[in-house]
Amino acid sequence: MSNLVLKLAQAIGIVVLAVLVVGTVIGVLQWLVVAAGLVALPVAGIWLYFRLSGRSTARPARRSAPRPTRADRAVTARRAELEGRAVYDAVGRCGWCGSGTRHQDRYGFPATPLAFHRSEIDAML
Numbered sequence: 314m315s316n317l318v319l320k321l322a323q324a325i326g327i328v329v330l331a332v333l334v335v336g337t338v339i340g341v342l343q344w345l346v347v348a349a350g351l352v353a354l355p356v357a358g359i360w361l362y363f364r365l366s367g368r369s370t371a372r373p374a375r376r377s378a379p380r381p382t383r384a385d386r387a388v389t390a391r392r393a394e395l396e397g398r399a400v401y402d403a404v405g406r407c408g409w410c411g412s413g414t415r416h417q418d419r420y421g422f423p424a425t426p427l428a429f430h431r432s433e434i435d436a437m438l
């Protein structure tokens with residue numbers, strides 16, 4: 314009888330030990346995940362900041378790009394001027410065609426003047 318109790322106690326002890334070990338491992342893993350997250354968040358923030366402010370490793374790539382010629386710049390300026398006209402004004406009138414109603418794409422969804430008049434703008438370039 315006492316032998317059986319001893320065996321039972323031994324089994325319970327092994328189970329408790331196993332649970333403790335698994336719990337410890339899971340705890341360490343959780344801690345690692347949290348620590349990685351805590352480290353990654355500021356790093357991601359700094360990376361995003363440098364990326365958005367343009368002071369990143371993107372600069373060498375931009376420097377190696379071919380310099381725009383005078384004609385390229387003229388086209389870019391003309392495109393910017395034309396696209397600047399294709400916006401709604403304060404009263405919701407299209408600056409490109411003067412229409413007082415909102416533009417819709419061919420599926421009936423609202424479209425920006427820029428998207429709606431894209432082909433006309435491209436044709437004028």
Ligand SMILES: [Zn+2]
Nearest residue numbers: 407409410426
């Ligand atoms: Zn329009």
